[in-house]
Amino acid sequence: MSEKKVNTDILIPSELLPKDGRFGSGPSKVRREAVEALLARSGDFLGTSHRQKTVKSVVGELRRGLSDLFILPDGYEVVLGNGGSTYFWDTAVFSLIERKSQHLSFGEFSAKFAASAKAAPFIEDPMIIKSEPGTHPEAVADSSIDLYGLTHNETSTGVAMTINRPIGAKGLVAVDATSGAAGLAVDPLEFDCYYFAPQKAFASDGGLWFALMSPAAVERVGEIKASGRYIPPALDLSIAIDNSRLDQTYNTPALATIFLMNNQVQWMLANGGIDFTTKRCATSSATLYSWAEASSYATPFVQDEEMRSKVVVTIDLDDAIDATVVASTLRKNGVVDTEPYRKLGRNQLRVAVFPAVEPADVEALVACIDYVVENL
Numbered sequence: 001m002s003e004k005k006v007n008t009d010i011l012i013p014s015e016l017l018p019k020d021g022r023f024g025s026g027p028s029k030v031r032r033e034a035v036e037a038l039l040a041r042s043g044d045f046l047g048t049s050h051r052q053k054t055v056k057s058v059v060g061e062l063r064r065g066l067s068d069l070f071i072l073p074d075g076y077e078v079v080l081g082n083g084g085s086t087y088f089w090d091t092a093v094f095s096l097i098e099r100k101s102q103h104l105s106f107g108e109f110s111a112k113f114a115a116s117a118k119a120a121p122f123i124e125d126p127m128i129i130k131s132e133p134g135t136h137p138e139a140v141a142d143s144s145i146d147l148y149g150l151t152h153n154e155t156s157t158g159v160a161m162t163i164n165r166p167i168g169a170k171g172l173v174a175v176d177a178t179s180g181a182a183g184l185a186v187d188p189l190e191f192d193c194y195y196f197a198p199q200k201a202f203a204s205d206g207g208l209w210f211a212l213m214s215p216a217a218v219e220r221v222g223e224i225k226a227s228g229r230y231i232p233p234a235l236d237l238s239i240a241i242d243n244s245r246l247d248q249t250y251n252t253p254a255l256a257t258i259f260l261m262n263n264q265v266q267w268m269l270a271n272g273g274i275d276f277t278t279k280r281c282a283t284s285s286a287t288l289y290s291w292a293e294a295s296s297y298a299t300p301f302v303q304d305e306e307m308r309s310k311v312v313v314t315i316d317l318d319d320a321i322d323a324t325v326v327a328s329t330l331r332k333n334g335v336v337d338t339e340p341y342r343k344l345g346r347n348q349l350r351v352a353v354f355p356a357v358e359p360a361d362v363e364a365l366v367a368c369i370d371y372v373v374e375n376l
Contacts, residue, residue, distance in 0.1 A: 006325060010375045012333040012368050018361035021330075024337030025155050025312050025352040026179065027199045027206065034203065034263040038256060046255055051248055055255060058262050060247040065265040066210065069274055072188050075215040080208060081240040081249055085178040085197045088209040089116040092147075092174055093123070094229070095221050095237035096193065100124040101147040102171075104161075106136045107154035108343055113176060114149065122229060133344060134302050136161045141168035148173050150191075152180030155200075156341040158314030158350065159307050163190045172217055182268065183281040183311035183354055192217040201277070201311065203356040204260035208253055213241075268355060277355040278310070284353035284362040285310040291366045297321055297373060301348055314340065316348045321373055323347045329372045335365060 022029035038045075048054050063078040072078070081091070093116050103114035105128050117126040127145060131137040136159050139148050152175050153160045163186050165173050172192040180186075181196035188194070195211040198204035221237045233239055234250065243250050268277050289308060292298040292315045301314040317323045327339045327349060340348045349369070353362055 006322070006376050008325060008329060010329050010333075010372055012330075012335075012371055016364060016367045016371055017333065018335065018358075018364035018368070020358065020361055021333075021335035021365075022337060023335070023351045023353070023357065023365065025200070025341075025350060026197075028201070028203060028352055028354050029356045030203050030205075030260060031264065031267070031356050034260050034267070037263050038259050041259065045259060048255070050252055050255060055258070056247040058258055062258060062262040062265060063244065063247065065262065065269060066212065069182065069265060069268055070186070070188055070194075070212055071274065072212060073214075076188060077213050077218060077241065077244070079211045079213055079237070079241050079244040080253075081244075082207065082251055082253055083209055083234070084199075084206050085176060085195060085209055086112070087235075088195050088211065089113040089176075091209075091235045091237055091240075092149075092193070092195075093117050093120045094231045094235045095224055096147055096172065096174060096217065097123050098146040098220065098224060100126060100144050101149055102127040102129065102139060102142060102145045103149040104137050104139060104151060105130045106151070106157070106159060107133055108156040108341065109178070110151035110154050110176065113151075117149070133157045134159060134307075135304065136307055139166040139169070141166040141170075143170070145169070146171040150175045152177040152184055152186065152194075153309050153311055155179040155312055156344055157301070158309045158312045159302055160184055160309040160311070161307065163187070163194075165190050172214075172220060174217075179312055179352075180309075182274065182277045184309075185274070185278050188212065188214075192220075198257055198261040200352070201354040201356075202261045203264040203354065205254065205257045208249075208257055208261075211237075264356065280355050280359065281310045281353055284357060284359045285313050287359065287362045287366060288313045288315065288351060288353070295370075298369075301346065311352065311354055313351045313353060314346075314348055315351070316346060319347060321347075321376070323349055325376065326369065326372050329376075330368060333368070335368055338365075
């Protein structure tokens with residue numbers, strides 16, 4: 001018996017297609033209005049010194065905007081530097097971990113900070129608490145721990161966790177918020193360092209890291225610096241803090257990235273701030289989860305509703321339906337980046353619904369998926 005032929009030349013009717021078909025988990029959708037604003041300012045902003053007022057004024061507005069967006073308490077600082085969140089893991093190892101850290105590991109990215117800490121010869125081996133993909137573990141207070149490494153949203157699996165200081169913990173709480181920041185609610189009093197990059201919810205490009213730092217975190221940086229530990233200048237948080245207070249970075253940043261991110265932050269604030277962004281993501285993610293739960297061939301990958309991410313949604317498909325074919329067919333029709341995280345190895349779709357994504361486009365995406373599956 002011959003195998004059933006799969007139709008891979010499906011043309012989705014134009015009336016079903018989203019107005020914007022970008023659903024990537026990073027780089028994510030960049031709003032056209034932001035690009036047009038950059039073009040309008042390109043003549044006096046791009047190609048100019050990052051240590052002069054033209055650029056520093058935008059960096060300053062961005063730092064103030066992030067402080068307002070996250071409603072930071074007095075004394076908290078917005079710090080930035082080059083290299084992205086991956087770079088920040090090593091920065092934190094050198095400048096924030098005094099002796100020993102604890103890490104929650106429940107996916108590809110949450111495991112990487114732990115790996116950086118384990119490789120460092122000048123601190124003790126970290127305590128690593130693991131759980132299976134699709135779940136997250138809980139931090140446990142321990143008197144030997146001086147930094148707890150949490151992850152707000154595991155981009156690879158679509159698992160999110162509520163950020164709380166471990167009960168009884170005395171160490172700093174550092175949170176990888178790369179794909180969670182601005183899309184998930186967080187109380188600044190529950191963290192000491194909340195770090196992220198521009199290419200997710202902030203609708204810009206990668207290559208920078210931002211950290212919202214408590215007075216305790218800033219003090220820790222100074223203490224480690226004073227201890228005499230060798231810290232490469234590019235990984236020295238004290239240098240990043242000093243430069244950030246001047247609205248600049250230690251070395252030259254990508255100016256377009258800064259401009260686009262600032263434009264996104266100002267757009268968020270103008271529409272209602274963190275309440276607007278989190279509700280928008282919750283609406284879009286609910287569309288996908290509700291559809292999957294009602295579908296005959298789709299199921300939310302994360303079983304515990306409390307752990308389901310509201311910014312990165314992972315949906316398993318029935319084994320009879322090849323998710324790679326569905327994703328590639330969507331791509332041919334201009335609906336892109338719905339493929340699963342490559343190392344997770346599941347027959348699923350992964351859809352980012354960051355604040356820039358229109359909820360109406362998510363509804364259209366659902367209709368497109370159904371159309372493709374019906375016509376395979």
